[in-house]
Amino acid sequence: MLPDLERKLLRILFNFSTQRGRVPMMGELERMTGRRKEDILDGLRALERERYIHWPDSPALAGIQVLEAWDRGAR
Structure with a gap:
């Protein structure tokens, strides 16, 4: 499960x-x-490490792509 901040982001x-x-x-x-x-920024980096988002232009937010929209552990 994702921590609260990462899940919210x-x-x-x-x-x-x-x-x-x-x-x-x-x-x-x-x-x-x-x-x-x-x-x-720490939360976004954690989401990228866990492969929930793709963030090629860090730290520019405009390039963020959501790969998986729901917490894997919540199901």
Whole structure:
């Protein structure tokens, strides 16, 4: 199971990209998660390590692609 922040980031990335057709900007992620930029970046790196997202242009958020939208351990 993913920790709370990573699970929240994954849901935000998936929902935001499907509804608005783009990845949220850092300020939007900070507002939606209530976390600092450093914490968000750590969470995104963890999601990339676990292969939930593909992030080729780190640290630019625009290139993030969601590979798997749900926590594997939650099923």
